[in-house]
Amino acid sequence: MxxxxxxxxxxxxxxxxxxxxxxxxxxxxxxxxxxxxxxxxxxxxxxxxxxxxxxxxxxxxxxxxxxxxxxxxxxxxxxxxxxxxxxxxxxxxxxxxxxxxxxxxxxxxxxxxxxxxxxxxxxxxxxxxxxxxxxxxxxxxxxxxxxxxxxxxxxxxxxxxxxxxxxxxxxxGPGEYHKGRMASVILHAYRQISESGKMKLFRSHNPEFKDGEQMRDxxxxxxxxxxxxxxxxxxxxxxxxxxxxxKARTFLDLVKAVFKSMKMKEDISFIDTPEDIRDKYQxxxxxxxxxxxxxxxxxxxxxxxxxxxxxxxxxxx
Structure with missing residues (x-):
């Protein structure tokens, strides 16, 4: 077993x-x-x-x-x-x-x-x-x-x-559909782009990083x-x-890959990071x-x- x-x-x-x-x-x-x-x-x-x-x-x-x-x-x-x-x-x-x-x-x-x-x-x-x-x-x-x-x-x-x-x-990857807010940005991107043709990413509140260039592994x-x-x-x-x-990659890299896989034109904008996670954001x-x-x-x-x-x-x- x-x-x-x-x-x-x-x-x-x-x-x-x-x-x-x-x-x-x-x-x-x-x-x-x-x-x-x-x-x-x-x-x-x-x-x-x-x-x-x-x-x-x-x-x-x-x-x-x-x-x-x-x-x-x-x-x-x-x-x-x-x-x-x-x-x-x-x-x-x-x-x-x-x-x-x-x-x-x-x-x-x-x-x-x-x-x-x-x-x-x-x-x-x-x-x-x-x-x-x-x-x-x-x-x-x-x-x-x-x-x-x-x-x-x-x-x-x-x-x-x-x-x-x-x-x-x-x-x-597959199997995270139940996770709600904790699901990966890829799943959120797919859903958002499917519904609106657009994707909103968190704006950077750190001067060392441009909007969308926050990086994750x-x-x-x-x-x-x-x-x-x-x-x-x-x-x-x-x-x-x-x-x-x-290998760290930007959120822009990720979302562009989603648009490409969906064969759709890129349309990316930025919103403020929610305040409840802003000071704890990596x-x-x-x-x-x-x-x-x-x-x-x-x-x-x-x-x-x-x-x-x-x-x-x-x-x-």
Missing amino acids: IIVTGAAGFIASNLIKKLNSEGFNHIIAVDKFDNADKNKNLEGLKIQEKVERDVFFNWLEKQDPKMIEFIFHLGARTDTTEFDKELLSQLNTEYSKKIWLKCIEMQIPLVYASSAATYGLGELGYDDDESKIPHLKPLNPYGVSKNEFDIWALNQKVKPFYWTGLKFFNVY FVFVNDVVDVMIWLMHHRKNSGIYNLGSG YFTEANMEKLKSIGYPKDFTSLEEGVDQYLQNIKK
Whole structure:
């Protein structure tokens, strides 16, 4: 069995789809299955059992550890505008600690989701140097909750025999349709352009960046899934790793790629960044991917233009 938490979510459902394609069909899907739109991500996938998030640890107690091959812990409260610190601590930090301890007790290898939100404004850069992690300054409670678990994990004297934390950058691709405001700019762009023929981007409130030239490391979900499955097979070099494309691109680049894929004339304007996120807005992120490459990860990452086109072809289907 392979356990995937957050199973109905965007990244996890893509992971299960790829695992199925490689012959892994004994999937234990863990989530809070209360969102009909989100649950559509699991339609057609081969899943052995669905387990509610709140009873997962009771379920786990009854299992033979020898039957569990791997845990991918991708479940989390991922809303960067969530300010209920207690909720974020409970779902993102404390729940992850319980999974970590069970992986030690039951000798199960673990890959878990961290986040590039831990880097804050990038004052210390975007290097996955573990010595810098205690000094990072996330901009929101979500990033804090993820960073707190990373710090806790690094400080543990006893660890799972294999474990990896992945700092996801701006992941995009099929399966994020349920995410509302938290969906990628690509999905928002496709919807906005489909409805109006136009796209509005956030204006820059930082004199160092022109409007639309704010930069992000956009990474295609297929690449993220490939890395996770490679780590499952690799099972060496435990630690915390960046997972982005390694190349920052502007929002203008992204939206132009959407217009091109939709075969429509560009029409881009700018609006003020909402005040509730303006002082917590990242103007630049770029994953240093040398650490993952140094342990032997062999694949190249999908270009933004290619990834956008693949994603939009999927949406059209």
